[in-house]
Amino acid sequence: QKEVEQNSGPLSVPEGAIASLNCTYSDRGSQSFFWYRQYSGKSPELIMSIYSNGDKEDGRFTAQLNKASQYVSLLIRDSQPSDSATYLCAVNLSGNTGKLIFGQGTTLQVKP
Amino acid sequence: DAGVIQSPRHEVTEMGQEVTLRCKPISGHNSLFWYRQTMMRGLELLIYFNNNVPIDDSGMPEDRFSAKMPNASFSTLKIQPSEPRDSAVYFCASSLNRANEQFFGPGTRLTVL
Secondary structure, three states: OOOEEEOOOOEEEEOOOOEEEEEEEOOOOOOEEEEEEEOOOOOOEEEEEEOOOEEEEEOOEEEEEEOOOOEEEEEEOOOOHHHOEEEEEEEEOOOOOOOEEEOOOEEEEEEO | OOOOEEEOOEEEEOOOOOEEEEEEOOOOOOEEEEEEEEOOOEEEEEEEEEOOEEEEOOOOOOOOEEEEEEEOOEEEEEEOOOOHHHOEEEEEEEEOOOOOOOEEOOOEEEEEO
16 A cells, blocks of 8 residues: 555546545554645645644635545635646655655646 | 755766756755655655754665755755666755655756666
């Protein structure tokens, strides 16, 4: 089992819809969770961090964390074509060592 | 404030040559991370430093790879000798402390012929 798993996609949604991106992780002691967006040929860009169970909202983005189920998700409301990118889930291993494990990423396509 | 700076942005070299990648972290950040990204393996942590000290180098693939951080504002990743399978994008990232959010530089695209 991979330490951090994401569906590679592509996930295709129409403009204006809600995009839902999911991630599961294996280290039950993980405390810090991050979502990065990466455009083709560019570097990963941090868009959300979440540390506690529940929802965290920032503009059109909502991160959801369920530590009991070892599951973290990212919702993008009112999806725009400019949101088309690969979204990487990253998990900080137990002990907050600083060692981030990244999922393979989910490619999102928002169609006008 | 300037972000993480990496140089060169692109490097093309021949097998057997030495390659040195450079990184300047965000001012005030005390943790620095080197990653490698390939289509096959995704984004992998190679090594990270906290307060200029290497903490975890378990991701360094072989002895051909080495990294240094002589001061808080500069780090290098060296590959000697380089091989075609080292071709990848190498990212440097920094954070305020090792458990915090990491911010990535623009990356160095390395091609070894």
